[in-house]
Amino acid sequence: MTATATARTRIFRRRATGLAVAGTALVLAVPASATALAGQGAAAAADPVSVLKYTAKERKDALAYWTPARMKAVGKSVDLGPTGPKAKPWRGPTLKTVGRLFFVNAGGADTWCTATAVKSANRSAVMTAAHCVRRGSSPYNTNTAMVFVPAYHKGRTPYGAFAVRQAATPRTWEKDSVNDMSALTVDADKDGKKVTDAVGGQAIAFDRPVGGTVSAFGYSATRPQRGEELLRCTGTAKKEHGQQAISCDMSGGSSGGPWLAGFNTTTGKGGVLVSVNSALDSLTPTKMYGEVWKATAQKVYDRAQGR
Template identity: 30%
Template sequence: MTLSTPLLAAAPLVAGLMGPALIGATPAQQLPSRPVVSSVHRAAPRAEVVEHVAAHSSAEQRRVLSYWTPERMADALPIKLLDLVGQGGGVLSGLTGKAGLGAAPDLTGGTAKIVQPRRQSSRPASSTTTGSRWQAGGAVARTTGRVFLTVDGVDFVCSAGTVRSANKDVVVTAGHCVKDGVGEWAENWTFVPGYQEGGGQPYGAFTARRMFVAGPWSRSADDSYDVGMVALNKSDGRHVTETVGAQEIGFNTTRGGQAFGFGFPADPPYDGEHLVYCAGRLRDDPHDQTRDQGMSCDMTAGSSGGPWMTGFDPSSGRGTVTSVSSFKYSDDHGTMFGPYFGDAAKTLFSTAERA
């Protein structure tokens, strides 16, 4: 089986793992356990939706927002993560001697090492780039943001984007940014749209109300279904799409063609502080292990869940979300893969926008 790399980023828990342990000397606050409510909606054998209730009450929302202090957000540094395509289980099972996400060893050799991408470019938006800082503004600079979350006591960062929905609350991200395959659901899940350097939150922060993944992801961490939809709570009395707008979302679109992918990569040479994009032609998974499509892209850990758009207009920053950043094969460092939004993703979205 070919190794791949899901593109989360996490705060190291062991001193010396990535130089000085920034949070190792001050353990994360231990929060009291609380009841978890989950349910399964069955629309079709391959379109079931697994749901998790997150910060539903006002007290829970306040607790989550207070959890993400500037220090915790700044300390959510990237580490090397591994995923075995099609192996199932927790995405990172066994790396720390326990199931689920955790601190992984720094991979300095072997086929799983990710090469360093080239320097970020400051040139205007281009229809072909493997990784450049987005400086053209527009809607995408507001609708794309960073996600802060905790899984099994470890603080992680991902990326996500708003999409037009009936409830005005839905963001789309990667499944592994919501639930660790067959393992745990994320806690403290918070979306910061239009994130700015230094922890800036120009449009506020939105906590998760309800979270959704496809059945095949929850049962076996099937990378073809690495999609998560999250219905957010309001912030200052406003829905997220009332605050920052939304991109369109599309399903069962023609495969191939041109796409733009966005995210906040945090592994060097990126630092998670800037919106970065890739652009190019989509192509099928050459290993035939997933139904995903790939794009030439140097983005690194932290970009997981960032939206891919077709029909994207650089001048307005608008397009149609048809995938998200998911993983890279260890023997193909230059290609990012994202799940194809078919019927399962459509059912997922239909459930989330009614939540």
């Protein structure tokens, strides 16, 4: 990892641009030998969900790796231009369920996305984008050292960090870069508290008709925030190219951030998670895209919540 990092934007279907921030001058595809790929062989082909699992040692090492100093350093290494005018810093009550998802990408670079704790049977599920977990159409290019830090703000980690134990994605993402969403299962914190016991969990919906006002949140790498503050866009969701879209100009780092329908901007409470930030319409963004969550997305979520 070099001291000076550059942003890497990954282009995928329908000219949309991936939003994960990558910090390295040279990115090489390398197999994640330390990460177990669940469900090999013929049986895996029939399973619509692909699961990455991280060992106890990998999770312990991830927590040790992501010191507060390293978290701040990765943001300083990336500058994706000025914030706004559509995206604005969130100045309402602290959104405890939303946080930064730090990891080392398949090329060995420190980077981050955004993720959200959700209501779940095991009280341990967190939603984000699939491209925050692994490269699309590339089964062995997976991310490592993943930790979720809810309510991250300017170097502060008020609820600690939760190591990612496993990451579920649609198998179509692994094979064909289709259906960019992921559900993570995280460990309890150092005091043994599960994530939704610590910060609560957003309600989540599947097969919801597209439409209505949506608040999208993310830790965009635009300046002056550069991932240190939570940004928000508000727009009316519309169907477009098989996905849903809102007016928004957040950029890299906001990947995986929540789309909340019915969110109360005064209290900072409520809101049903209906998608996550997936892609932009161009390098000078005007629209944010999110998947329409249907049966496969629910199966991915169920795998994360232990069902």
